[in-house]
Amino acid sequence: MPINKVFPNFEEAVADVHDGATIMFGGFIGKPGSPTYLIRALRDKGARNLTTVSNRCGGGMDLDMLFEARQVRKAIAAAPVPVSRQPLSPFEKQYLAGEIELEMVPQGTLVERMRAAGAGLGGFYTPAGVGTLIAEGKEKKTIDGKEYILELPLKADFAFIRAHKADKMGNLTYRRSQRSFNPIMAIAAKVTIAEVDEIVEVGELDPEAIVTPTIYVDRIVKRPRREE
């Protein structure tokens, strides 16, 4: 019996997301790479007190749904708000009202912390943030005359990611700039759920083209052909 990681629908794919879970959300800004349907299913399920890990905390993005529904207690992000304040995102409103906690992380550090978690590393020294508020309370080290700060791994209970094609075992390919955070989040979570355009039989994907191998992927769900 070959392994089959295909879930019949988004609702079942997120059914065990518990209150208080830490979840990574793929995507960068806007639609590309965003797991739209998984986010909707999580909104409908209604798990609360979540910690979100994402590049941005919504602002004209799918993630707005979770903030609007007040399901988020803490956000970890690199660029939490869009450049423009018009309109104010649900996250920004709640953050300014003191209703939500924020941990801001430089983007390169954010993704490398995920990579460290997925790679079994205890952290890394980076020059990003040296001499800034980001360095406060962190171990400092000079290596070859250059200053660094210690950053620790960042893992999650779930990663909601977006890919282009999957085979039934969960090998994934991506399309263009869809990739961004998705392959790295896939390695950093206990349970990785991928939302994909197309699911094919095992053997149909070119092994040279697979970006995320099945070992990192737990569940796959196919998106509707046309966005609903």
Added chain:
Amino acid sequence: MKAPLKPEAMAKRIAQEFPDGSFVNLGIGLPTLASSFVPEGRTVLFQSENGILGYGSLAAEGEEDPELVNPSGQFVTLLPSASFFNQAEAFVMIRGGHVDIGVLGALQVSEEGDLANWFIPERGVGRIGGAMDVAVGVKRLIIAMTHTAKDGKPKIVKKCTYPLTARKVVDMIVTDLAVIEVTEGGLLLKEVAPGFTAEEIQAVTEAKLRLSQNLKEIEV
């Protein structure tokens, strides 16, 4: 005619700094505009945090690919030499010193080249994005910004009062009034907007400017 440079003219001036064959990372907003003004005959590969090396000009209306955006979220085209990779690798390129030039916006730049560009106290929340990594990682950092804040306060200062993005990282500042190089000996005024004098630039700059021996007007 005496007038501050428009954003397009600033972008055009910045793009002249990109050598043929260089790899360049552009920040959100005005810096991204520079991708449209690469001097004729030069090939410049623009690198994007979300995992593209070699994105091209903005996509024509009706020809946007929903999965192809630059760091500002705009739909773009691809150069024939383009490649895709994940976010961690994008920052290997940036932090690892593989990117030749970074262009970022700023709230303040100090005379020592300190950069502040992520937190506006009046807004109550900031956005670091990739700026801290770009600032410390690229070989050469150019700042694109208006010379003064909306309230007229100088943005080129002796010491930044806004929270820092990075210390001693800025190499060049291009504003709507001037082109300034950050040197060991302080800030060097190299070019002024057409019709402006060095004295007028100094009057809206808190930090002391030295004048280049070849001081000239910005070609627009």
